[in-house]
Amino acid sequence: MSNRIPALLCALLAFFALGFGETVLEGPALWLQRYLQIDTTNPPGNEEQAAHFLSRILHQEGIATQLIFGPHGRPSLYARLEADNPTEGALVLLHHMDVVPPGEGWSGDPFSGKLENQLIWGRGAIDDKSLGVAHLAAFIELHRRRVPLSRDVVFLAVPDEETGGTLGTGWLIQEHPELFADVDAVLGEGGINRAFNGKHHWWGIEVAQKRPLWLEVTAFGRAGHGSKLNLHTAPHRLIRGLSRLVDKPLEFRVTPETRQYLEAAAAFEGPFFKDLVARLDEIMAEEHPEKQLLPGLPNYFLDTIQVNVLEAGEKLNVAPEEASALIDIRLLPDTDDEEFLATVKELLGNDFDVEVVLRAPPVSGSPTDSPFYRCMEKFLGRKAAVIPTFIPGITDSRYFRERGIAAYGFSPFVLESNEVRGIHGPDERIPLETFEKGVETTTELVMTCSGKD
Ligand SMILES: [Zn+2]
Incomplete structure (x- = not known):
């Protein structure tokens, strides 16, 4: 009884503070709101406050956590629920802060993390804090319900994914391989689900992705007054080199990962897409395959070169000594990066300084016949079909795959294409209902695939 008056008072205060009709968030939705209010913009990341925030929630549940700081001072948060007599390797629930x-x-x-029109707003609402909170909720539920586990389950929040993960997952796995010694599967971001007109067609589990070869290239030349003829200034050399690079003929090819994905997706698409997938090899053999592919599709068959940042002089009438560019190259899973880099250098020409900002070796996709994948397929398959996908983007999954650990990109949130537009763009938000359903799906999935039968 004694608790009732303060509780009633709180409810009344909340009612008047928020106004009539506004939903008061609680549980995982409230965690998401608060998580979104922590600014972890990368660069520089500033993930420490986020790591403490997640840590506090786990501590309140009586779960121990480890904050692991790299020499760069950026923390990863690691927590593990131990199975009594594990019969399978551990499962890692991975997201980036x-x-x-x-x-x-x-x-x-x-x-703001505000809730408006039943949408939770904020940078990270989809990428990747909602996934992190879904993992957190599932992890806590396993603990609260004392679910007998068939394997250890790890909750892992990392920094630095958005700039390539070298100071996050890359560093952690390199310096602390013992944390992952018994891991069977990693569940992280990168899943894509197909839904349109209110119907959920399939869950896409990401099993393969492209690899980054990010470069900073610098050209040098004689500085001088802009009024003098000088054909070989640094900017001129840079322009010529880059133009040879971006004019490199496109070399299309179908990798097994892309074929597996498109063939699986075709089953749910219209006749045009089905026909396109059936004729893939034929199309690739033509002179301009891109003319026959739908927008966005060429990426799946190409190593791409995008020059995104240019830097040279500051004054109109002065030739600078240096001019540089940042180049975002994305390689197919099996492209030889050494060879590709040698071609880039050759096209740029002599006297270029080429610095590799980020690179990843060729890697095989995660298996679709592992017990964990099969379990996901069976569980999720009750709601919609499950297909293995290939994405042209990159995630931290590649660091695990490089070490032979199966990593799967899975999003429990079923969003239509217009709802995912906010990722990396303005007005990122997630419908509250979608988020809550996703939390439930994650919890059930983790319980099903890590609980004892
Ligand atoms: Zn992300």
């Missing part, structure tokens, strides 16, 4: 800079064009504060 950092977010990309909000950028321009938001209709409100990107770190």
Whole structure:
């Protein structure tokens, strides 16, 4: 009885503070709101506050955590629920705490975490804090219900994914391989689900992805007054080199990962897409395959070169000594990166300084016949079909795959294509209902695939 008056008072205060009709968030939705309010824009990341926030929630449940700081001072948060007599290797629930800079064009504060029209707003609402909270909720539920486990389950929150993960997952797995010695599967971001017109067609489990070969290239030349003829200034050399590079003929090819994905997806698409997939080899043999592919599809068959940042002089009438570019190259899973880099250097020409910012070796996709994948397929298959996908993007899954650990990109949130537009763009938000369903799906999935029968 004694608790009732303060509780009633709190409810009344909340009612008047928030106004009539506004939902008061609680549980995982409230965690997400608070998580979104922590600005973890990368660079620089500032993930420490986020790591402490997640840690506090786990401590309140009586779960021990480890904060692991790298020499760069950025923390990873690691917690493990131990099985009594494990019969399978551990499962890691992985997400990243950092977010990309909000950028321009938001209709409100990107770190408000506000709930408006049943949508939770904020940078990270989809990528990747909602997934992190779904993992956290599932992890806590296993602990609260004392679910007998068939394997250890690890909750892992990392920094630095958005700039390549070298100081996050890359560093952690390199310096602390013991944390992952018995891991069977990693569940992380990168899953894509197909839903349109209110119907959920399939769950896409990401099993393969492209690899980054990010470069900074610098050209040098004689500095001088802009009024003098000088054909070989640094900017001129850079322009010529880059133009040879971006004019490199496109070399299309179908990798097994892309074929597996498109063939699986074709079963749910219309006749045009089905026909396109049936004729893939024929199309690739033609002179301009891109003319026959739908927008966005060429990426699946190409190593791409995108020059995204240019830097040279500051004054119109002065030739600078140096000019540089940042180049985002994405390689197919089996491209030889050494060879590709040698070609890039050759095309740029002599006297270029080429610095590799980020690279990843060729790697095989995660298996679709592992017990964990099969379990996901069986469990999720009750709601919609499950297909193995290939994504042109990159995630931290590649660090695990490089070490022979199966990693799967899975999103429990079923969003239509117009709802995912906010990822890396303005007005990122997630419908509250979708989020809550996703939390439930994650919890059930983890319980099903890590609990004892
Ligand atoms: Zn992400």
